[in-house]
Amino acid sequence: MTTISTGSAIVIGLGTMGAGIAEVFAREGWRVYGIDRDQAALDRGHQILASSTDRAVAKGKLSPSDRDALLARISVHTDLDDASEVDLVVEAAVEDVQTKRDIFADLGARFGAEVILATNTSSLSVTEIASAAAHPERVVGLHFFNPAPVQQLVEIVTTVHTADTVSEQIGSIVDQLGKVAIQCGDRAGFVVNRLLVGYLNRAIRLLQDGFASRDEIDQVMVTSAGYPMGPFELCDLVGLDVVLAVVEQIWSETRDRIDAPAPLLRQLVAAGRLGRKSGLGFGTATEPDPSAQVNRARRRETRVDELPGALVLPYLNEALRMVESGYASCDDIDTGMQLGCRMPGPFDLIAEIGVVPVLTAQQMIFAETAEPAHRPCHLLEQLAAADDPAAALAALRRPRRDSPARPTSGKVV
Ligand SMILES: NC(=O)c1ccc[n+]([C@@H]2O[C@H](COP(=O)([O-])OP(=O)(O)OC[C@H]3O[C@@H](n4cnc5c(N)ncnc54)[C@H](O)[C@@H]3O)[C@@H](O)[C@H]2O)c1
Known part of the structure; x- marks a missing residue:
C-alpha cells in the first residue's frame, strides 16, 4: 500500500463544507485547489475560509503567520484544468445525485486510477455516484461534519466497488489530518445520520401521536437520558428540511413503516417552518406546540414515564x-x-x-x-x-x- 502523507488535493464546491475541508487539508500542509462554478462562488468560499481562519487566530488556535501560510496553500479556480498532479479529489458540491454523477464522470476521465476520488455526500448513495466514474474502485465517501475544521469525526464509506487499498489509504489520510475516522458500508444515512435521524423521526411521531408534548419530550431526553439537547431543539438546529431529506433517503431504502417520515415533519417543512434558519420550526417553550396545533381535539393524557x-x-x-x-x-x-x-x-x-x-x-x-x-x-x-x-x-x-x-x-x- 502506498501511504500518502502531505500531498495535493482538489476540493470541488467551495461552499460551507468545501471551504472547511480545504482548510483542514491546507492546515496539515496539503496543497489545495478549490474549484467552484463561478467567481461569485469562489469569492464566497474565500470569505468562509478567511472568517474561519480569523476565528482560529482570535481563539489562539492558529498564529497569524500560520494562517497566512495555510491560505497561501489554497488556490481557487473555476477550471479543473488548472489543477494537476493531485493525489486526492474531495467533492463537496450541492447534494444532488445527477450533479455529483456528472462531476465523477468528468473526474474519472481526467485522472488516472491512482487518484482517490471522494464524495462528501451526507445522504446520497456513494455507490450510485461512484458508478459514474471510470475506475469506481478508487471512489469512497468521505463524510466530514460541519464545521469541518472543528469537528473531529469523518465517516469513511466504502461501496461494493471500493478497493481495500483505497479504504486503507484514505484511512491513513484522515489520521494524518488529525481526524477520527469510522468505517461503514453504503447505506442511507451511513452510521451517524441513520441512528440520529431515526431517533429524531421517532420523537416527532411520538409527539404527533400525543405520546407527550414537545417540551416534555425535549426535557426528559436532557434530564433523564442525559442528551445534550432534546430532539426538537436539535431538529430546529439542524434544519427540518435537512432532517426530512435524510429520513426520506432512509425510508426509500428500508421501506420499514417506522422509517417513514412523520407526517408532522412533512407538514412543518411544507409550511416553511425549517427551524432556526427560517425563524421557526418546532419552536421553544414560548411558542405553541405544533402537535397541539395539528391535533386540536386530542386528549391531554401523556405517557411521559415511558420516555426515554x-x-x-x-x-x-x-x-x-x-x-x-x-x-x-x-x-x-x-x-x-x-x-x-x-x-x-x-x-x-x-x-x-x-x-x-x-x-x-x-x-x-x-x-x-x-x-x-x-x-x-x-x-x-x-x-x-x-x-x-x-x-x-x-x-x-x-x-x-x-x-x-x-x-x-x-x-x-
Ligand atoms: N452543510 C452541512 O452541514 C453538511 C454536512 C456534511 C456533509 N454535507 C454535504 O456536503 C456537500 C456540500 O454541502 P454544503 O452545505 O457545503 O453546500 P453549499 O451549498 O454551502 O455549497 C455547495 C457548493 O457547491 C458549488 N457547486 C454546485 N455545483 C457545482 C459543480 N458542478 N461544480 C463545482 N461546484 C459546484 C456551489 O456553487 C456551492 O459553492 C453536500 O453534498 C452536503 O450534503 C453538508
Missing part, C-alpha cells in the same frame, strides 16, 4: 442490527454517535442498562406496536442467551483494529 425508553431502545436495536450484519463495528458506532452528535454510544448504553433488560424492553415495544422493524434483533437475543451476557457484549465490543483513543464528547451538528 420508547426513543432510546429502537436506537439500540438498530445499532445492534448494524453490527449483526457487519455494516460497522461497535467501537465505530459508539465513536460516531459520541463525536458526531454527542449522543451516548449505543453499546456503552447497552452495557450500562444490561443486555437482558434491553431485550425485555424491546420485546415489550415489539409486542405493543407489532411493527416488524421493532423485533429485537437476533444478536441481542444471542447476547441475552449467553451464560454471561455482559461478558458476551464485552467480547463483541473488543476492537478489531487499532483505533485512536475516543474522546467522550463532540459538538452537535
Whole structure:
C-alpha cells in the first residue's frame, strides 16, 4: 500500500463544507485547489475560509503567520484544468445525485486510477455516484461534519466497488489530518445520520401521536437520558428540511413503516417552518406546540414515564442490527454517535442498562406496536442467551483494529 502523507488535493464546491475541508487539508500542509462554478462562488468560499481562519487566530488556535501560510496553500479556480498532479479529489458540491454523477464522470476521465476520488455526500448513495466514474474502485465517501475544521469525526464509506487499498489509504489520510475516522458500508444515512435521524423521526411521531408534548419530550431526553439537547431543539438546529431529506433517503431504502417520515415533519417543512434558519420550526417553550396545533381535539393524557425508553431502545436495536450484519463495528458506532452528535454510544448504553433488560424492553415495544422493524434483533437475543451476557457484549465490543483513543464528547451538528 502506498501511504500518502502531505500531498495535493482538489476540493470541488467551495461552499460551507468545501471551504472547511480545504482548510483542514491546507492546515496539515496539503496543497489545495478549490474549484467552484463561478467567481461569485469562489469569492464566497474565500470569505468562509478567511472568517474561519480569523476565528482560529482570535481563539489562539492558529498564529497569524500560520494562517497566512495555510491560505497561501489554497488556490481557487473555476477550471479543473488548472489543477494537476493531485493525489486526492474531495467533492463537496450541492447534494444532488445527477450533479455529483456528472462531476465523477468528468473526474474519472481526467485522472488516472491512482487518484482517490471522494464524495462528501451526507445522504446520497456513494455507490450510485461512484458508478459514474471510470475506475469506481478508487471512489469512497468521505463524510466530514460541519464545521469541518472543528469537528473531529469523518465517516469513511466504502461501496461494493471500493478497493481495500483505497479504504486503507484514505484511512491513513484522515489520521494524518488529525481526524477520527469510522468505517461503514453504503447505506442511507451511513452510521451517524441513520441512528440520529431515526431517533429524531421517532420523537416527532411520538409527539404527533400525543405520546407527550414537545417540551416534555425535549426535557426528559436532557434530564433523564442525559442528551445534550432534546430532539426538537436539535431538529430546529439542524434544519427540518435537512432532517426530512435524510429520513426520506432512509425510508426509500428500508421501506420499514417506522422509517417513514412523520407526517408532522412533512407538514412543518411544507409550511416553511425549517427551524432556526427560517425563524421557526418546532419552536421553544414560548411558542405553541405544533402537535397541539395539528391535533386540536386530542386528549391531554401523556405517557411521559415511558420516555426515554420508547426513543432510546429502537436506537439500540438498530445499532445492534448494524453490527449483526457487519455494516460497522461497535467501537465505530459508539465513536460516531459520541463525536458526531454527542449522543451516548449505543453499546456503552447497552452495557450500562444490561443486555437482558434491553431485550425485555424491546420485546415489550415489539409486542405493543407489532411493527416488524421493532423485533429485537437476533444478536441481542444471542447476547441475552449467553451464560454471561455482559461478558458476551464485552467480547463483541473488543476492537478489531487499532483505533485512536475516543474522546467522550463532540459538538452537535
Ligand atoms: N452543510 C452541512 O452541514 C453538511 C454536512 C456534511 C456533509 N454535507 C454535504 O456536503 C456537500 C456540500 O454541502 P454544503 O452545505 O457545503 O453546500 P453549499 O451549498 O454551502 O455549497 C455547495 C457548493 O457547491 C458549488 N457547486 C454546485 N455545483 C457545482 C459543480 N458542478 N461544480 C463545482 N461546484 C459546484 C456551489 O456553487 C456551492 O459553492 C453536500 O453534498 C452536503 O450534503 C453538508
